[in-house]
Amino acid sequence: MDILTIGSGSSGNSYKMSDGETAILLEAGIKFQKVQQALKFKTRQIKGVLVTHEHGDHAKYVVDYLLNGLNVYMTAGTKKSLNIEHHRLFTVEYKSAFKIGSLTILPFETQHDVAEPCGYLIKSDNGSKLLFATDTYYIKYKVPGITHMLLEVNHDYDYMMENVKNGHLHQGLANRIMKSHLNLENAIKYLQSSDLSQLKEIHLIHLSNSNSKANEFKEKIQAITGVPVKIAGR
Numbered sequence: 458m459d460i461l462t463i464g465s466g467s468s469g470n471s472y473k474m475s476d477g478e479t480a481i482l483l484e485a486g487i488k489f490q491k492v493q494q495a496l497k498f499k500t501r502q503i504k505g506v507l508v509t510h511e512h513g514d515h516a517k518y519v520v521d522y523l524l525n526g527l528n529v530y531m532t533a534g535t536k537k538s539l540n541i542e543h544h545r546l547f548t549v550e551y552k553s554a555f556k557i558g559s560l561t562i563l564p565f566e567t568q569h570d571v572a573e574p575c576g577y578l579i580k581s582d583n584g585s586k587l588l589f590a591t592d593t594y595y596i597k598y599k600v601p602g603i604t605h606m607l608l609e610v611n612h613d614y615d616y617m618m619e620n621v622k623n624g625h626l627h628q629g630l631a632n633r634i635m636k637s638h639l640n641l642e643n644a645i646k647y648l649q650s651s652d653l654s655q656l657k658e659i660h661l662i663h664l665s666n667s668n669s670k671a672n673e674f675k676e677k678i679q680a681i682t683g684v685p686v687k688i689a690g691r
């Protein structure tokens with residue numbers, strides 16, 4: 458599987474993934490023009506766009522993508538929150554798989570402060586399996602045989618608390634972040650309790666600018682997984 462980060466973090470998310478046969482985008486939080494540039498204007502190869510929830514950094518440009526001829530997928534709750542109707546906009550349900558080309562896609566529930574957030578498990582006919590989980594303080598599901606991961610590691614709890622103590626971050630906002638985003642500690646716990654026997658590559662996504670330490674995250678996750686770790690967008 459080939460994974461390209463076009464943008465990652467609270468300023469906007471979009472990732473391209475391809476199994477060599479079918480290419481899709483994950484999230485619509487980056488301007489379509491920027492996506493066009495990143496894909497060298499080969500946007501016709503994109504067979505669908507999966508959106509996880511309605512926050513702007515994931516869904517701000519959905520209409521733009523639709524008007525440029527892309528099919529977009531999201532839960533009914535997300536669609537309702539965005540208040541968009543379009544013949545290229547499709548709704549998906551938790552635990553109800555659907556196909557886009559050679560990819561079988563299974564949306565699953567995530568834990569975030571929005572209507573109906575989801576992550577996606579994407580299986581290719583070629584045997585690879587990608588887990589995409591972002592904007593969730595916890596991941597309920599353990600999936601055997603994952604080969605690729607796009608996993609949020611938003612912040613480090615202790616580091617964030619230091620920022621609260623120093624007055625750089627409001628306690629209320631810290632509380633909100635804790636209940637809506639995956640921190641390093643929970644990401645590590647998740648990985649330690651997962652079957653990593655098939656894992657080939659992991660991308661750490663949606664890092665906070667002020668509450669994360671990219672190099673430290675990379676080293677720690679590398680030590681646990683034993684596979685190449687990439688920091689999305691860096």
Ligand SMILES: [Zn+2]
Nearest residue numbers: 467512514592
């Ligand atoms: Zn986000």
Ligand SMILES: [Zn+2]
Nearest residue numbers: 510512569592
């Ligand atoms: Zn969000």
